[in-house]
Amino acid sequence: xxxxxxxxxxxxxxxxxxxxxxxxxxxxxxxxxxxxxxxxxxxxxxxxxxxxxxxxxxxxxxxxxxxxxxxxxxxxxxxxxxxxxxxxxxxxxxxxxxxxxxxxxxxxxxxxxxxxxxxxxxxxxxxxxxxxxxxxxxxxxxxxxxxxxxxxxxxxxxxxxxxxxxxxxxxxxxxxxxxxxxxxxxxxxxxxxxxxxxxxxxxxxxxxxxxxxxxxxxxxxxxxxxxxxxxxxxxxxxxxxxxxxxxxxxxxxxxxxxxxxxxxxxxxxxxxxxxxxxxxxxxxxxxxxxxxxxxxxxxxxxxxxxxxxxxxxxxxxxxxxxxxxxxxxxxxxxxxxxxxxxxxxxxxxxxxxxxxxxxxxxxxxxxxxxxxxxxxxxxxxxxxxxxxxxxxxxxxxxxxxxxxxxxxxxxxxxxxxxxxxxxxxxxxxxxxxxxxxxxxxxxxxxxxxxxxxxxxxxxxxxxxxxxxxxxxxx
Amino acid sequence: xxxxxxxxxxxxxxxxxxxxxxxxxxxxxxxxxxxxxxxxxxxxxxxxxxxxxxxxxxxxxxxxxxxxxxxxxxxxxxxxxxxxxxxxxxxxxxxxxxxxxxxxxxxxxxxxxxxxxxxxxxxxxxxxxxxxxxxxxxxxxxxxxxxxxxxxxxxxxxxxxxxxxxxxxxxxxxxxxxxxxxxxxxxxxxxxxxxxxxxxxxxxxxxxxxxxxxxxxxxxxxxxxxxxxxxxxxxxxxxxxxxxxxxxxxxxxxxxxxxxxxxxxxxxxxxxxxxxxxxxxxxxxxxxxxxxxxxxxxxxxxxxxxxxxxxxxxxxxxxxxxxxxxxxxxxxxxxxxxxxxxxxx
Amino acid sequence: xxxxxxxxxxxxxxxxxxxxxxxxxxxxxxxxxxxxxxxxxxxxxxxxxxxxxxxxxxxxxxxxxxxxxxxxxxxxxxxxxxxxxxxxxxxxxxxxxxxxxxxxxxxxxxxxxxxxxxxxxxxxxxxx
Numbered sequence: 001x002x003x004x005x006x007x008x009x010x011x012x013x014x015x016x017x018x019x020x021x022x023x024x025x026x027x028x029x030x031x032x033x034x035x036x037x038x039x040x041x042x043x044x045x046x047x048x049x050x051x052x053x054x055x056x057x058x059x060x061x062x063x064x065x066x067x068x069x070x071x072x073x074x075x076x077x078x079x080x081x082x083x084x085x086x087x088x089x090x091x092x093x094x095x096x097x098x099x100x101x102x103x104x105x106x107x108x109x110x111x112x113x114x115x116x117x118x119x120x121x122x123x124x125x126x127x128x129x130x131x132x133x134x135x136x137x138x139x140x141x142x143x144x145x146x147x148x149x150x151x152x153x154x155x156x157x158x159x160x161x162x163x164x165x166x167x168x169x170x171x172x173x174x175x176x177x178x179x180x181x182x183x184x185x186x187x188x189x190x191x192x193x194x195x196x197x198x199x200x201x202x203x204x205x206x207x208x209x210x211x212x213x214x215x216x217x218x219x220x221x222x223x224x225x226x227x228x229x230x231x232x233x234x235x236x237x238x239x240x241x242x243x244x245x246x247x248x249x250x251x252x253x254x255x256x257x258x259x260x261x262x263x264x265x266x267x268x269x270x271x272x273x274x275x276x277x278x279x280x281x282x283x284x285x286x287x288x289x290x291x292x293x294x295x296x297x298x299x300x301x302x303x304x305x306x307x308x309x310x311x312x313x314x315x316x317x318x319x320x321x322x323x324x325x326x327x328x329x330x331x332x333x334x335x336x337x338x339x340x341x342x343x344x345x346x347x348x349x350x351x352x353x354x355x356x357x358x359x360x361x362x363x364x365x366x367x368x369x370x371x372x373x374x375x376x377x378x379x380x381x382x383x384x385x386x387x388x389x390x391x392x393x394x395x396x397x398x399x400x401x402x403x404x405x406x407x408x409x410x411x412x413x414x415x416x417x418x419x420x421x422x423x424x425x426x427x428x429x430x431x432x433x434x435x436x437x438x439x440x441x442x443x444x445x446x447x448x449x450x451x452x453x454x455x456x457x458x459x460x461x462x463x464x465x466x467x468x469x470x471x472x473x474x
Numbered sequence: 475x476x477x478x479x480x481x482x483x484x485x486x487x488x489x490x491x492x493x494x495x496x497x498x499x500x501x502x503x504x505x506x507x508x509x510x511x512x513x514x515x516x517x518x519x520x521x522x523x524x525x526x527x528x529x530x531x532x533x534x535x536x537x538x539x540x541x542x543x544x545x546x547x548x549x550x551x552x553x554x555x556x557x558x559x560x561x562x563x564x565x566x567x568x569x570x571x572x573x574x575x576x577x578x579x580x581x582x583x584x585x586x587x588x589x590x591x592x593x594x595x596x597x598x599x600x601x602x603x604x605x606x607x608x609x610x611x612x613x614x615x616x617x618x619x620x621x622x623x624x625x626x627x628x629x630x631x632x633x634x635x636x637x638x639x640x641x642x643x644x645x646x647x648x649x650x651x652x653x654x655x656x657x658x659x660x661x662x663x664x665x666x667x668x669x670x671x672x673x674x675x676x677x678x679x680x681x682x683x684x685x686x687x688x689x690x691x692x693x694x695x696x697x698x699x700x701x702x703x704x705x706x707x708x709x710x711x712x713x714x715x716x717x718x719x720x721x722x723x724x725x726x727x728x729x730x731x732x733x734x735x736x737x738x739x740x741x742x743x744x745x746x747x748x749x750x751x752x753x754x755x756x757x758x759x760x761x762x763x764x765x766x767x768x769x770x771x772x773x774x775x776x777x778x779x780x781x782x783x784x785x786x787x788x789x790x791x792x793x794x795x796x797x798x799x800x801x802x803x804x805x806x807x808x809x810x811x812x813x814x815x816x817x818x819x
Numbered sequence: 820x821x822x823x824x825x826x827x828x829x830x831x832x833x834x835x836x837x838x839x840x841x842x843x844x845x846x847x848x849x850x851x852x853x854x855x856x857x858x859x860x861x862x863x864x865x866x867x868x869x870x871x872x873x874x875x876x877x878x879x880x881x882x883x884x885x886x887x888x889x890x891x892x893x894x895x896x897x898x899x900x901x902x903x904x905x906x907x908x909x910x911x912x913x914x915x916x917x918x919x920x921x922x923x924x925x926x927x928x929x930x931x932x933x934x935x936x937x938x939x940x941x942x943x944x945x946x947x
Contacts (some may be wrong), residue, residue: 051630052658053692082879112807115780115800117773135813159777174881185654189681208860208882245497383479389482397490404493407500416501423494523844527933557838559930 005369005378012366013387019355020394021274026239027401033238035408037299056184057085058177058255059158060166063150064091067168074168077209079134083177088137091154092125094144103139106352107131114138120152120266128157147251148267148274155258155266163256169306170252171201171211176302180255183296192260193295195249196302197233199412200226202309205308211304214412216421219309223425224433226307232404233426234299234409241297245283245348247328249295251275255301260286260293271331273324280332283344301410311436318437321445322357326448329353361439361445367435392430401428514546522550526558528565536573548575549597552806556600556632567602576603583609599629607635609741614638614645624655631659639663639670645675657689665693675701680710687713691720692812697742699726706732714739715747722751730757737763745775751781761787769799780805827944828852830871832838832888833906834861834880838929841905842875845933846940866898873944875927875936886914889903893925895938902943906931 033094060078064071071090078088092099098151103109114128125147131137140157142150151165162184164177173179180194203217216223240246249256251274264285267274279295286293308314329336329352338345373379403422404414413419523545526533539547548570555566558717569606570576577600581593595613598606606629613626627645630638637658646656660667667689674686687705690698702724705717718736721729733755736748752760764786767779780801788809793800808814831850833839843853856862860882866874871925874892878885885905891898905918905926915926924943927936 039592052654052661054654054657054688080881080884110811110813112801112811112813113803115773115777130808130811130813132811132813182654186652188653210881211619332710386479386483390479390486393483393486394583397486397493400490400493404497407497411504411686419497419501519840523840526841527848553837554841557841557930558932559928562932562934563930615912771865 002376002378005376008369009364009379012362012448013326015354015362016391019181019359020398022351022355022425023235023394023398026235026403027398029242030235030238030399030405031408033242034234034299034405038409046383048062048126052084054185055084055181056162056188057087057160058083058162058164058181059087059089059154059160059258060164060177061089061091061151061154061156061158062168063091063093063147063255064095064099064167064168065144065147065150066097066099067100068097068099070097070168071099072102073209074170075103075107075137078166079137080174080209081172081177082174083181085160086136086177087159088134089140090137091140091142091150091155091157093142093146095141100129100139100141101128103131106399107137108133109137109139114140114157116153117156117262118154119262122149122153122156125153125157144146146269148269148271151274152266152269155261158258161258163261165251165254165256166303167252167305167460169208171206171304173300173302173304175300176253177255179298179302180253182298183294184255184257187294188351190292191294191296192257192286192382193249193255194298195237195246195254195277195296196298196300197237198229198250198252199233199301199304200229200307201304202307204304215415215420216413217307217309220310220425221310221314221315222307222435223422224429225314227399227402227422227425227429230406231399234405235398235402237297238299238470241295243343244294245343245349246295246297247279247344247348247352248276249279249297250303252305256282263318268331271327273328276324277328277331280328280335280349282469284332284335284341287344299409300354301412315440316439320445322441322444323448325352325357326445329357357445360441363438369406392427395430395434396426399429402451442462483574503781511546514543515550518543518547518550522547522554525551525569526554527564528562533569533786544573544575548573548578550574552597552601567604570601571603572604576601576605578663580606580609583613587799588619588622591617591619592625595625596620599632602633604635606635607633607638611638611641614641614650620651624651627651627655627659631662634663634666636663636666636670639667640673642667643670646685647677647679653685657685660689661684661692665695669695669696672698672701675705680708683708683713683723684716685807687716687720691716691723694720694724696724696726699724699729702726703729703732706736710806711739711744713739714741715744718744718747718751722754725755726755727755730755731761734760734763737767737775742772742775746773746778749775749778749782753778756786758786761790763788765802768801768805776801777804785807826850826852827873828854828869828871830854830856830866830869830874832856832859832874832880833877833884834858835877837908838877838919841933842936845937849937851940859885859888862888863895866892866901867913869899870898872904873904873940875904875906875940876923878905878918886921889918889923891907893922902946903910903937904943905941 020218075090077086089105096227109129109131111127112130116125123143125140125142127141129139138157141152142153155163175236176196183191184193200222202219202222202286203215204211205213205215216226237246260282264281270275271277282295308317329349335345336349370379370384374381374384400423403419521532521535536547551570552593555563558566574786579594579598582590585591595610597608610626610630614623614630617623627642630642642656642659645651646653658792671686671689674682677683683705687702690702699721702717702721706714706721708714708717714736718733733748733752737745739745739748745767749764752764761783764779768776768783771779776799780791784805791802791805793808794806829846831839831842831853833842834857837868839855843855846853849895854865854871856865858881862876863883866940876888892901892903903923905923907926908929909912916928925939927939
């Protein structure tokens with residue numbers, strides 16, 4: 001018994017050491033990458049270069065299921081994107097509300113029988129419209145089939161070579177498209193997908209579909225998530241992208257080359273983690289054919305999304321993420337450890353399997369076994385205390401470092417009081433928040449193991465920005 | 475064991491405290507710096523505006539400025555020069571030369587700090603002084619940092635310097651600077667860049683030939699069409715497609731036959747490009763083959779052909795029915811709705 | 820040059836502070852009254868309120884671009900006849916045609932020549 005416990009203790013220690021070593025290395029590199037990017041912006045020819053005739057034409061796909069409250073404002077914010085050539089494909093996914101009606105009123109839609117590709121099978125399309133006022137707006141009305149199915153219908157209708165998939169409740173940065181197309185213009189043959197930094201909008205002031213002032217949310221749960229996003233985007237994705245194994249491009253705003261998405265069969269409908277699954281499938285397809293390609297993360301902010309503020313909705317979000325991750329890894333389990341899939345098979349997938357998918361379970365077992373081990377005399381209480389302190393300090397350090405990354409790069413939070421508040425939260429997050437998210441994730445793992453289907457409700461939308469004002473003025 | 479962990483904990487605790495201190499200090503200094511920068515810019519702005527209009531009294535005033543003020547003024551003036559065209563830009567450039575700002579920035583190009591070199595390279599492009607051309611060309615060829623080279627490339631474009639065309643094209647071919655930056659700079663130089671580009675039309679890399687075709691399409695005129703006629707028969711499909719589009723853009727009437735022949739190309743993307751180009755060319759004799767492609771071909775060529783036919787001869791498309799295929803139906807619906815959203819080239 | 824009695828008012832809508840200041844500085848020197856707006860929405864409100872004699876509008880602006888703003892001005896009874904000059908960055912080829920279609924009277928490319936802008940302003944005002 002004591003030996004087993006001691007062995008497990010060693011295992012936990014090794015696990016902990018490896019995970020934090022990875023985090024530390026990632027943080028170091030992220031510092032290099034982001035400060036460089038910052039300096040670069042002072043003298044980068046970005047704005048003038050990228051509004052050029054060489055910019056690829058982009059079809060923006062906006063799936064919308066019952067979005068009558070926000071659809072017009074969302075489309076209007078897409079029209080405001082600084083980009084020379086774009087088309088907007090709104091896919092009304094069997095909406096039972098006035099989504100299409102609102103669009104018709106705002107943009108003077110006429111029915112035009114649009115030629116649709118049949119590259120990806122979707123629910124039947126009922127009607128297609130074009131705006132007379134902005135001929136670059138196309139609306140596809142189809143039978144309900146879910147988000148992935150809508151995106152696929154949008155791909156079939158898209159006229160251009162590059163697709164930007166976004167979300168009706170994402171608030172976009174005006175330069176978002178310029179940012180995510182930058183790698184494509186640099187290497188049009190190699191880059192197949194790009195994504196950027198997603199941030200949390202709670203607490204920010206939004207005017208006319210644009211974030212005009214960045215602020216911290218009042219909700220404690222949301223502040224924890226702000227810090228979490230800093231870690232995930234500023235530290236995590238920068239590194240995965242560098243090692244050519246970026247697995248997630250956020251569904252809120254991502255760019256893809258159409259022929260590649262078509263070749264892999266489009267978005268997968270039967271998962272709740274369609275964003276990651278598609279990117280992994282793209283890796284699998286292209287690596288499997290030994291093709292040279294890039295999936296790139298651009299360290300520039302591109303869009304803002306709403307974070308859940310109640311335990312209930314946060315819980316369902318985390319459970320949904322966990323299930324999505326599980327489904328993706330399960331579907332692509334054969335890639336794990338296979339050298340032919342490069343860093344995706346050897347680094348990224350194993351990392352996500354061990355530390356993201358199984359991590360919470362290991363953590364929970366640790367919490368349960370510690371008292372047993374102490375009682376059995378296999379664990380020295382002093383040692384335990386020191387270990388916990390180290391874990392705490394490391395957690396705080398990594399979070400503070402990600403705050404510092406933000407400070408040295410984008411510095412979007414102007415008020416110093418907010419930075420102080422976030423620093424405090426880097427300590428608080430180890431007492432409850434982290435355990436809570438692990439708990440939800442474990443719960444979902446158990447539900448999956450017992451063969452239960454997904455059971456959460458959707459995040460209620462509050463409708464962002466001053467939609468009413470924008471609508472009244474059109 | 476315990477003590478190792480304890481030491482590690484102490485190290486990270488210290489690191490955390492350090493990180494916090496760095497954040498606080500940085501905030502504080504940035505606030506101060508920002509404030510003084512803002513104050514300086516606001517104070518100097520009227521002077522800069524007066525100088526931008528060639529005010530001589532204002533120029534006498536600048537002689538007594540403190541060094542920092544003087545540099546800030548130079549940066550603002552360079553930006554102003556970048557907003558102006560022609561003689562008024564030259565006037566500011568001459569002023570910056572007289573004040574010694576140009577010489578100072580040229581010296582900065584040799585700084586050991588990357589960001590200083592980059593900043594100087596960028597500023598010199600706006601400032602518009604021809605004295606910067608040779609030093610910028612040296613940076614483009616030799617600087618160790620890709621971003622600095624990019625800034626130099628952009629600046630050479632902003633200066634409209636035709637002797638930079640060949641070095642820019644070379645930098646582009648050798649991937650010394652991002653393709654986008656180099657091609658934008660070449661575009662900014664304008665038709666003066668054409669000879670340098672034409673030299674590359676037989677480059678062994680298809681990528682380069684494709685780029686040449688595209689740039690010839692944007693910058694060139696009927697004189698460049700002859701090179702495009704050769705490129706439209708290139709062994710590489712992307713080159714053929716780019717050359718086809720470029721011929722459409724230039725609007726070379728003699729290209730009609732060559733482009734119609736490309737409607738039979740083996741590669742769908744080339745057929746699509748040829749169709750788009752024929753639509754832009756305005757030669758109605760292309761309508762029958764376009765209609766055939768629109769009815770029978772793969773999605774992309776058919777789509778482009780239907781749109782091209784609609785823009786050349788609306789009557790040939792109007793009232794299309796199911797037997798004409800989805801693309802002509804779509805084009806006909808668009809015409810009926812009064813929407814003329816034909817493809818850009 | 821105009822006298823104080825017939826001082827004409829010009830609205831400038833431009834989000835880049837440099838261009839905004841450079842244009843307004845020259846116009847004021849030439850004896851015009853100038854109203855400044857930083858985005859399309861603000862410009863529309865100011866146009867309705869002050870009914871300037873001419874508007875110089877940037878095409879790429881936040882909250883409402885210059886083309887949309889032109890359309891709105893043309894649709895607004897009290898100011899529908901206001902002469903409009905658009906400012907476009909040289910890369911936006913299509914903006915010029917679209918601008919004329921939206922109802923603009925003239926356009927000016929950026930980078931620009933202040934002298935030329937002044938003559939265009941005079942010409943457009945003279946045409947009225």
